[in-house]
Every structure is written in C-alpha cells, then in structure tokens.
Amino acid sequence: MNNPATFIDHTLLRPDCTAEEIRNLCEDAVEYGFAAVCIPPVFVALAAERLYGSGVAVATVVGFPFGYVPSETKAFETQGAIARGAQEIDMVIHLGAAAQKDFRAVEEDIRQVVEAAGAAPVKVILECCCFDRQVKEALVGCARRAAAAYVKTSTGFGTGGATEEDARLLVARAGKDLKVKAAGGIRDWPSCSRFLAAGVTRIGTSCGPAIIEQWRREASL
Amino acid sequence: MNNPATFIDHTLLRPDCTAEEIRNLCEDAVEYGFAAVCIPPVFVALAAERLYGSGVAVATVVGFPFGYVPSETKAFETQGAIARGAQEIDMVIHLGAAAQKDFRAVEEDIRQVVEAAGAAPVKVILECCCFDRQVKEALVGCARRAAAAYVKTSTGFGTGGATEEDARLLVARAGKDLKVKAAGGIRDWPSCSRFLAAGVTRIGTSCGPAIIEQWRREASL
Numbered sequence: 001m002n003n004p005a006t007f008i009d010h011t012l013l014r015p016d017c018t019a020e021e022i023r024n025l026c027e028d029a030v031e032y033g034f035a036a037v038c039i040p041p042v043f044v045a046l047a048a049e050r051l052y053g054s055g056v057a058v059a060t061v062v063g064f065p066f067g068y069v070p071s072e073t074k075a076f077e078t079q080g081a082i083a084r085g086a087q088e089i090d091m092v093i094h095l096g097a098a099a100q101k102d103f104r105a106v107e108e109d110i111r112q113v114v115e116a117a118g119a120a121p122v123k124v125i126l127e128c129c130c131f132d133r134q135v136k137e138a139l140v141g142c143a144r145r146a147a148a149a150y151v152k153t154s155t156g157f158g159t160g161g162a163t164e165e166d167a168r169l170l171v172a173r174a175g176k177d178l179k180v181k182a183a184g185g186i187r188d189w190p191s192c193s194r195f196l197a198a199g200v201t202r203i204g205t206s207c208g209p210a211i212i213e214q215w216r217r218e219a220s221l
Numbered sequence: 222m223n224n225p226a227t228f229i230d231h232t233l234l235r236p237d238c239t240a241e242e243i244r245n246l247c248e249d250a251v252e253y254g255f256a257a258v259c260i261p262p263v264f265v266a267l268a269a270e271r272l273y274g275s276g277v278a279v280a281t282v283v284g285f286p287f288g289y290v291p292s293e294t295k296a297f298e299t300q301g302a303i304a305r306g307a308q309e310i311d312m313v314i315h316l317g318a319a320a321q322k323d324f325r326a327v328e329e330d331i332r333q334v335v336e337a338a339g340a341a342p343v344k345v346i347l348e349c350c351c352f353d354r355q356v357k358e359a360l361v362g363c364a365r366r367a368a369a370a371y372v373k374t375s376t377g378f379g380t381g382g383a384t385e386e387d388a389r390l391l392v393a394r395a396g397k398d399l400k401v402k403a404a405g406g407i408r409d410w411p412s413c414s415r416f417l418a419a420g421v422t423r424i425g426t427s428c429g430p431a432i433i434e435q436w437r438r439e440a441s442l
Contacts, residue, residue, distance in 0.1 A: 015287040015379070016316040016351045040289035042315060066236040066286065068261035069298065070305075076297050077290065084291075094263060095237040130237045158236070 003033065004192060004215055007201060009059055010208045011038040011183070013156065019046060026050035032212050036088055038204055041081055048085025059088035059123075062113060065155040067092030067127070071112040078116035089113065090123045090181075090204075092155060093139065095130055103138050110146035121149030123181050123202070126170075128153045129160030133169065140173040150202065154184030161185030164198055171199035189214035224254065225413060225436055228422060230280055231429040232259040232404070234377065240267060247271035253433050257309055259425055262302050269306025280309035280344075283334060286376040288313030288348070292333040299337035310334065311344045311402075311425075313376060314360065316351055324359050331367035342370030344402050344423070347391075349374045350381030354390065361394040371423065375405030382406030385415055392420035410435035 010029045012021060022043045029037045029051065036057035039047050047058045062077045063069050069077075078089050091113045097105040114122050124143040128136055143151045151170050153162040161184025170180045182195045183204025189211045192203055205211065231250045233242060243264045250258045250272065257278035260268050268279045283298045284290050290298075299310050312334045318326040335343050345364040349357055364372045372391050374383040382405025391401045403416045404425025410432045413424055426432065 013287075015289065015348070016320045017289075018317045018321045020321065040287070040317070041294065042289045042291050042317070064287070066234075066261070068236065068238075068263045070263050070301065072301060073262065073294070073298050077294050080291065080293060096239045096261070096263070099237045100239045100241065127236070 001219070003212070004189075004196065005033045005208070005212050006035055007196060007203050008032075008034045008192075008208045008211065009036045009038040009181070009183070009202055009204045010034040011156070011204045011206050013038065013040060013061065013064070019043065022046055023050060026056070028209055029056045030054045032209055034208055035202060038090060041077060044081050044086045045084040057087040058085055059090055060086045062089055062091040064090070064092050064125075065157040067095050067125070071109045074109065075112045075116040078113050082117065082120055086120065088121050088123065089117050090125060090152060092125045092127065093142075095127055098126075098131060098135060098139055101135065101138070103142050106139060107142040107146050110143055110148055114147050123150035123152045124148045125152045125155055127155055127158050128163070128166040129158045136166065136169060137173050140170060140178070144175070144178050148178065150179045150181045152181040152183055152204070154182075156184040156204065158184070162195065164194055167195050167198040167200050187211075189218065222440070224433070225410075225417065226254045226429070226433050227256055228417060228424050229253075229255045229413075229429045229432065230257045230259040230402070230404070230423055230425045231255040232377070232425045232427050234259065234261060234282065234285070240264065243267055244271060247277070249430055250277045251275045253430055255429055256423060259311060262298060265302050265305040265307045278308040279306055280311055281307045283310055283312040285311070285313050285346075286378040288316050288346070292330045295330065296333045296337040299334050303338065303341055307341065309342050309344065310338045311346060311373060313346045313348065314363075316348055319347075319352060319356060319360055322356065322359070324363050327360060328363040328367050331364055331369055335368050344371035344373045345369045346373045346376055348376055348379050349384070349387040350379045357387065357390060358394050361391055361399070365396070365399050369399065371400045371402045373402040373404055373425070375403075377405040377425065379405070383416065385419055388416050388419045388421050408432075410439065
C-alpha cells in the first residue's frame with residue numbers, strides 16, 4: 001500500500017489549542033506529507049503562511065462543533081476562512097433540523113456553504129451518532145444534492161466517533177459524486193486501515209504521526 | 222427570599238435540540254418567569270416571536286462552545302443575533318489566546334463583541350476549568366476593560382462546570398462594574414442557592430423548572 005499519510009487530515013481542534021501547537025502541527029504535516037491540517041478558524045492565516053507551497057492543504061471548520069448557527073453565519077465563516085487561506089471546509093449540518101427530518105432545510109444550509117466555498121471542497125459533517133440509519137441515508141442525499149465534496153462521519157466531540165458501520169453506509173450511499181471522510185476516535189493504523197478498506201478516502205485524526213509510524217513498522221516486515 | 226426564577230437563564234444548548242423543544246422552553250420560561258432563555262443562534266427569531274412582550278429576554282451564544290472563531294465572526298454572529306431579536310449575548314473567549322496569556326488579544330476579542338452588541342449586555346464565558354487562578358483573574362480584567370456586562374464561569378460543555386470557588390473568585394474580581402453568571406452542572410435548588418449566596422446574579426441551567434419547584438417546597442415549609 002502507498003503511504004497512507006496522503007489520506008490523513010492532521011487535526012487539532014481542542015478548544016484551548018494554541019498558536020504554538022498549530023505551528024508544530026504544520027511542521028509535522030509537512031514532514032509526514034499529510035493531505036491537510038484541520039484546524040480552528042482563528043488559526044487559518046497562521047497555518048496558510050506556514051504551509052505555503054508545501055502541498056499540505058489548510059482545512060478549517062464551520063459551524064463547529066454544534067452546527068446550530070444560521071446559514072448566513074456559516075457562509076460568512078466560509079468566505080472569511082477562504083480569504084485567510086483555507087482550501088477545504090469541514091462544516092457541521094444543523095443537527096436539530098435533521099432530527100426533525102427537515103431535510104430541505106439541511107440541504108439548503110449545506111448549499112449556502114458550498115456556494116460560499118467556491119472551488120474549495122466542502123466536507124459535510126453528519127454527526128452520525130445522533131441519527132438512525134434512515135436519517136443518515138437521507139443526509140447523504142442532502143449533501144449530494146447540495147454539491148458537497150465529502151460526507152464526514154463525526155465532529156469528534158459528539159457522544160460517538162466514527163464507526164466502520166457508518167463508514168460503509170456513507171460509502172454505499174455516496175455513489176460516485178461524493179467522497180467519505182471518517183473522523184472521531186481513529187487513533188491507530190489497524191483502525192485507520194479498516195476505514196480505508198471500507199472505501200473512506202480521508203481520515204481525520206490527531207494521531208497521524210503515530211499511525212504512520214505504525215504503518216511503516218508494519219510495511220517493513 | 223424572592224422568587225429565584227428572576228435569576229435564571231432557562232437554557233437549552235444541546236447540539237441536536239429542535240424547534241419544538243425551543244417552543245416548549247419558551248412556554249416554560251413565561252410560566253416560571255425566568256430572566257431569559259439561552260438558546261442556539263439558529264432559533265433566536267423563533268424565541269423572539271414566542272417571547273415578545275413576555276418580559277423574558279432572549280439570550281443566545283456567540284463563538285460557542287469553543288471560542289476559536291475570529292473576532293470578525295463573533296461580531297457578525299452578534300449583529301445577526303440582535304437583528305433577529307436577541308437581547309443578551311453569551312460569548313466564549315478565545316481560550317487558546319488565554320492559555321498563552323495573550324490577554325491583549327482576549328480583551329480585543331471581547332471588545333469587538335461588546336461593540337457589535339450595542340445596548341445588549343454581553344456575558345463573557347471564561348471556561349474556568351481550563352485555567353489557573355492567576356489566568357482567571359486576568360480574564361476578569363479583560364472583560365471589565367472591554368466593558369462587558371457579565372463574566373460567566375463555563376460553557377457547560379467543557380471538562381468542568383461551575384464551581385463555588387470560581388464563582389467567589391469571579392465575584393471578588395468583578396467589582397462593581399461587572400456581574401457574574403454561573404453555569405454548568407447547576408441542577409438543584411440547594412446548589413443554585415449557594416451560587417446566589419456567593420454573589421452570582423445569573424444562573425444558567427437546563428433544570429430551571431425543577432429548581433423552582435424545589436424552592437417552592439422549601440419556601441412553603
């Protein structure tokens with residue numbers, strides 16, 4: 001298998017994370033060749049400066065982690081993040097609208113972020129732990145119709161993280177137009193490899209370096 | 222003691238809370254005579270409509286719960302919330318800046334929300350569980366200099382909620398210009414009454430009705 005670093009969003013979204021930690025994260029991301037860093041909006045300009053020309057993308061979060069800001073705020077956050085150098089947007093849906101099965105509202109909310117993002121891919125966080133199978137399937141449809149690039153399992157701050165069952169469900173429903181990102185609780189290479197085998201093409205984790213070290217040891221056997 | 226309902230922000234900030242739950246919350250708030258409802262930004266217009274003329278204020282959250290959106294986003298959220306009918310703003314500081322003791326940045330972030338809020342009182346959530354005594358004292362100073370109305374102990378979603386020790390510390394440092402709100406884990410009347418005795422003048426809780434029922438039983442003895 002090729003180096004799995006290219007599938008990993010090197011992630012630091014702790015509420016009290018500091019500029020110093022973001023600088024270190026960016027250094028690690030370049031060293032390991034991760035797909036992106038996924039960081040708080042307030043640090044986008046810093047990361048964009050550090051990662052300029054490195055091939056590592058800057059991803060940030062919108063409406064994170066609860067998703068209950070209005071669409072106009074999500075669009076504003078998205079435009080601002082892109083103006084400061086973000087290249088990918090991980091947004092949280094309005095979970096309360098999904099809970100009430102108001103899928104038209106969910107789709108419209110996603111669409112406003114996708115439009116604000118322009119050419120930048122939008123990953124739509126469904127927070128799968130909140131919903132049953134039927135709702136999760138409907139939410140993938142919302143993301144597809146709103147022209148998102150990815151559906152993503154979890155914020156990493158909900159009552160549950162990524163499960164392989166959810167990953168398979170999302171991959172099956174996503175079809176060709178939509179990719180799948182798994183995030184939340186993926187901390188080692190065996191777990192990571194199972195999600196990749198399930199058809200996931202992006203993994204969000206704060207354990208990227210440890211995962212790659214494990215993969216290297218295994219690959220050298 | 223007078224009815225403590227007038228000190229309570231009747232709060233519902235669960236990520237997946239629905240419009241239906243917000244309608245019920247507003248009804249309860251009117252029935253019990255709470256100071257305010259504290260609700261997600263996406264439901265401000267709904268709550269404002271329901272509470273018009275009731276004497277119950279609409280409070281909402283900004284930069285919630287992680288505080289790491291840029292000041293421009295917090296200001297945008299604040300202006301939007303007020304335009305939709307919010308009367309009080311509960312904002313989260315940039316915890317990462319506080320962790321690095323960049324108090325000038327914390328103060329400026331608060332100031333931008335206070336300016337965006339105009340006449341609406343701003344409650345500054347310090348997320349006390351993240352910081353030592355010295356930092357917490359400095360943060361109260363930031364809120365005072367930025368002309369906030371309140372400092373508030375916690376988001377209710379951090380690693381710890383309100384403690385009486387923190388409440389006393391905030392009251393002592395707040396002086397005359399600043400009030401104190403305690404929130405996070407306050408679920409019964411005995412606990413609520415201890416915070417009020419410590420000098421707190423607003424309590425954020427999702428257990429307001431149960432607290433008032435307990436107080437009534439005690440008051441009738």
